Amino acid sequence: MSILPEVGRPGDEVLAALARHRDGDLRADGRAFAFVYDAGEAARDLARRAFAACMPINGLDPTVYPSARSIENDVVGACLELLRAPAGAVGTATAGGTESVLLAVKAARDHARATRPEIARPAMLLPQTAHACFHKAGWMLGVDVIPVAVDPVTFRASVDDARAKWTRDVVLVVGSAPSYAHGVVDPIVELAALAAERGALCHVDACVGGPVLPFLREAGVSVPEFDLSVPGVTSLSMDLHKYGFAPKGVSVLLMRDAALRDAQYYACATWTGYPIVNSTSLGSKSVAALGGAWALLQHLGREGYRELARQMWSATCEVVSAIERTPGLRLLGRPDMNLLALTTEPGDVFELGDRLTARGWHTQVTYGFGPSPAHLHLTLDPGNARRVGELSRDLAACAVDLPPRAPLPEGLVAMLHAVGEGALDPRPLMAELGVSGGGLPARAAMIHRLLDAASPATRERVLVAFMGGLMTTKGVA
Numbered sequence: 001m002s003i004l005p006e007v008g009r010p011g012d013e014v015l016a017a018l019a020r021h022r023d024g025d026l027r028a029d030g031r032a033f034a035f036v037y038d039a040g041e042a043a044r045d046l047a048r049r050a051f052a053a054c055m056p057i058n059g060l061d062p063t064v065y066p067s068a069r070s071i072e073n074d075v076v077g078a079c080l081e082l083l084r085a086p087a088g089a090v091g092t093a094t095a096g097g098t099e100s101v102l103l104a105v106k107a108a109r110d111h112a113r114a115t116r117p118e119i120a121r122p123a124m125l126l127p128q129t130a131h132a133c134f135h136k137a138g139w140m141l142g143v144d145v146i147p148v149a150v151d152p153v154t155f156r157a158s159v160d161d162a163r164a165k166w167t168r169d170v171v172l173v174v175g176s177a178p179s180y181a182h183g184v185v186d187p188i189v190e191l192a193a194l195a196a197e198r199g200a201l202c203h204v205d206a207c208v209g210g211p212v213l214p215f216l217r218e219a220g221v222s223v224p225e226f227d228l229s230v231p232g233v234t235s236l237s238m239d240l241h242k243y244g245f246a247p248k249g250v251s252v253l254l255m256r257d258a259a260l261r262d263a264q265y266y267a268c269a270t271w272t273g274y275p276i277v278n279s280t281s282l283g284s285k286s287v288a289a290l291g292g293a294w295a296l297l298q299h300l301g302r303e304g305y306r307e308l309a310r311q312m313w314s315a316t317c318e319v320v321s322a323i324e325r326t327p328g329l330r331l332l333g334r335p336d337m338n339l340l341a342l343t344t345e346p347g348d349v350f351e352l353g354d355r356l357t358a359r360g361w362h363t364q365v366t367y368g369f370g371p372s373p374a375h376l377h378l379t380l381d382p383g384n385a386r387r388v389g390e391l392s393r394d395l396a397a398c399a400v401d402l403p404p405r406a407p408l409p410e411g412l413v414a415m416l417h418a419v420g421e422g423a424l425d426p427r428p429l430m431a432e433l434g435v436s437g438g439g440l441p442a443r444a445a446m447i448h449r450l451l452d453a454a455s456p457a458t459r460e461r462v463l464v465a466f467m468g469g470l471m472t473t474k475g476v477a
């Protein structure tokens, strides 16, 4: 059957078919400890209605759609207030954390082009724990990445290493508030001071922390300094489609002053069509998710977000103490908010992952990199916070008699090696591992052990082949 029908199908039938597409999706049922940022049915329903109400708006031109301007200005204004921005600070709504980061790096590069023309090849100092989207930004924008070591116990960026790695091409210093994997806030005050002292910019990636840390502070939790009130911090990203609880497709990039934001914009008058000035990387763009964010900010208010932050933090403290009292489990670092990483010693962390999956929990299996060993990542939200008691009991039960890592079959290691060398297409290896059909098998420990043992470059090759295999059209119902 052709995918595009010759004769259209009735709307109800189409919607039912669409619902079937979603049968296998991760659900916001309190058992997902990654991907889901759920503040409950009422918030979801409001977001859905606001999303639908804003669907016709095209953010390409805020003069034709004044609502695009006023909704964005309100959302940005609320974020500037929350992140204690100084007078003169400005911002932009973007489509997500990656886009906010891409634009922050572009602004830093283009600002340096204008103000430091002696720099031939701009570079950024990037802690090993910073989100991968900074590497993507560097790769897309021609900005070199200089890795900065992190402390192997706290997983905070080493300011000494940043200082030691300084070159005169550094245009940007990055810190996370917090890092995704371990949930720890980098020493932002010191990183920003270093950047200011050397005439570079400093971006704080508060994509996950921006909508939570200020409320934790208000709720009496000790939160390290990280926001735009810190001298030397020149830009900050925060995602509203994570802990703002808005639909996917909305983040905010805040800038200390308008000159910096001018370097983020793109204008073009050298073609035959309408004059172009884009604040973000897209041209025509949806304002629907931004509308959802606006509605949630207004509906929950400071009080609502503060209460949700408090719930997530108390659930995090419960999981942390469960990890600390369970033999064989180890917390990596000490989270400053409700994201954390745990590993196993001496048992196999991937076996723990399989056991939790068998009990219906979704956790995020993460491979070792630098000083961070392979681990399970947990992201807590108000939805799963109410189930941490159950999760803690299952964690303890699954940690009992955890076997050590099983040796890898030599044939598979040889195939992986060949993939890494570029001598073998990854597809036969993936077929051998049972991952060619899409998704991972229920017991995936062997696959994870193998990939954990591979070099990052080999993992990247396998990931690209895996994604290519998934995104191959087979026809739909």
Ligand SMILES: Cc1ncc(COP(=O)(O)O)c(C=O)c1O
Pocket (backbone or CB within 6 Å): 096, 097, 098, 099, 101, 131, 133, 176, 178, 179, 180, 205, 206, 207, 208, 239, 251
């Ligand atoms: C700290 C941090 N920065 C940036 C991103 C990228 O965000 P997005 O997935 O919205 O592009 C993430 C995503 O998890 C993140 O945790």
